[in-house]
Structure formats: structure tokens, C-alpha cells
Amino acid sequence: MTLQIKTPAGHVIEKRNWKFGRDMMPHRWWHGGDPGRTAFYNALSSTFPVGEKFFMSAVRHYRDGAPDPLREQIDDFIFQESTHSREHVFFNRQARDAGCDMASSEDRAARTIAWAKRRPPIMQLAATCAPEHFTAILANAVLADPAHLAGADVEAQRMWRWHAIEEIEHKAVAYDTLLLAMRDRPRFRRWTLRSFTMLAAGVRFHHVVFRNTADLLRQDRQNNFRTWRQLLAYLYGKPGLMRLLLRDVFTYFRPGFHPWQHDDRALAARALATLSPPLVAPMSK
Numbered sequence: 001m002t003l004q005i006k007t008p009a010g011h012v013i014e015k016r017n018w019k020f021g022r023d024m025m026p027h028r029w030w031h032g033g034d035p036g037r038t039a040f041y042n043a044l045s046s047t048f049p050v051g052e053k054f055f056m057s058a059v060r061h062y063r064d065g066a067p068d069p070l071r072e073q074i075d076d077f078i079f080q081e082s083t084h085s086r087e088h089v090f091f092n093r094q095a096r097d098a099g100c101d102m103a104s105s106e107d108r109a110a111r112t113i114a115w116a117k118r119r120p121p122i123m124q125l126a127a128t129c130a131p132e133h134f135t136a137i138l139a140n141a142v143l144a145d146p147a148h149l150a151g152a153d154v155e156a157q158r159m160w161r162w163h164a165i166e167e168i169e170h171k172a173v174a175y176d177t178l179l180l181a182m183r184d185r186p187r188f189r190r191w192t193l194r195s196f197t198m199l200a201a202g203v204r205f206h207h208v209v210f211r212n213t214a215d216l217l218r219q220d221r222q223n224n225f226r227t228w229r230q231l232l233a234y235l236y237g238k239p240g241l242m243r244l245l246l247r248d249v250f251t252y253f254r255p256g257f258h259p260w261q262h263d264d265r266a267l268a269a270r271a272l273a274t275l276s277p278p279l280v281a282p283m284s285k
Helices: 035-060 070-097 103-117 121-144 154-169 173-181 187-219 225-236 241-253 265-273
Strands: none
Touching: 035 070, 035 103, 035 121, 035 173, 035 187, 035 225, 070 154, 070 173, 103 121, 103 187, 121 154, 121 173, 121 187, 121 241, 121 265, 154 265, 187 225, 187 241, 225 241
């Protein structure tokens, strides 16, 4: 079978070595003074360092057998994910400095990744494509509607929007790598592998993020009906970050799906134009 890459010709994945929030004092409830929204985003952030290292490893496994330009895109993907991991390590450290105990959240994410690492490389790659689809949906939502981050500390908004821009830029790299790795499999086996992996990843994603959110709220004595009612209204009502995720995640199950069937490069470009470069880290040699 000939590998069919559906990523737009000439698409560029930029290497931006940006840093955020280095001169800012950490705030406990940085998302507009709202404990629920802050806990939710902190819960997401707690999963990123270990998760993104796993994604890099899963895609890197197939790099040497990839044709150009996919091999170059894999290198760019790894660069972007490594900077995301670094920035979320710092973001999580700021949360700890503000008084949050992130240990249970990070441990839960690490246990999930350890479980995934026991699977064969092809399943690890499929398990990368599923959350990459999640993050692409969430990234589009965050950039399309400022209400998701309204009221948040300015530098935190900038970091999350930068992360969203780059998630859109590289949203098809892992999937194109999976197409490469599965190119000799029958069509139905390719569909079942990615579909069942998506189901498993979806269950684990929701379990980890909401358990982490509850742990963080419990520390502030805010793990109660009132806080959850407000948070769930924010996530599933308007602006509805998780409602949009549930609405769009099912596109992944369509035969012939490809991430760039939804071309949101213009949205990412408009968002990028609103971000002036922050601190730039020295390039490693």
C-alpha cells in the first residue's frame, strides 16, 4: 500500500523556543479567582510533561522509516512537544509555589503512561494519536472563543494560547506516522486499532483529569456541589470546552478520517498574530 499523506503541502511546523511567566508571581486561583476553573486547567497541565514525553517516544520509534517530509515533521513535532513539556513543568512548579500539592495528580498521570508503555509500539503510537486529537479539538476551542480563558492571568493565557497554536500546527504528525506504521494492514484492522484505542484513551483521559481536578479542589476545601456545578456549567454549557470535545471527538471514528479534514490553520495564524514573542530560551546544541 502506498502511504497517502493528507497534510497540506508546504505546511510548516515552527520551532518556537518560547518561555512564559518567568517574572510573574504565582497566583493560587489564577483563572479569574475561580477555584474550579483553576483546578481543571492545573489538572490538565499536570498530565502534560509525562504525557508529551510518551508522545515523543512513540512517534520517534518510527522516525527512521518515515519518508520526507514526514521525517522532518516528526523532528518538528518532537521539538514542539519538548518545549511544551518544559513550560508545563514550570507552570506546575508555579502551582506548587502558590500552595497546590501536584503530587497526586502527577502520579496518576504517570501511572496511566506506565500502563500505556507496556503495550507494543504500534499501540503506543495509536495511544498517542487519540490524545493528540483531544488536544487539537481543545486547542481550536480555546483559540476560537476567548471566553475559555477570560479573566485568567495574562501570562497564563499567553502560555495556553501558544500551546494551542502549536497543537494545531502538529496535529497530524502522529496520525500520519500511524498511517505509515499501519500501511500494510487491512483497512478494517487499521480502523479497529485506532477506534478501540480512542475509546480506551477517552475513558482514561476523563478519569485522570477529573480525579486530578477533585484532588486539587479538595486541598482548597472546594470539592463541593457548588464548585462542581459552576465548573461543569463552564465545561459543558457555555463556553463548553468539554462539550465541544465530546461533540467533535466522534469524527475520529469515521472511515477515512484525517486531522486536516478540519483545516484551522487560519485560526492558528490569527491567534499567533496576537502573541508577541516572550522570553526566548537559548537553543541547545
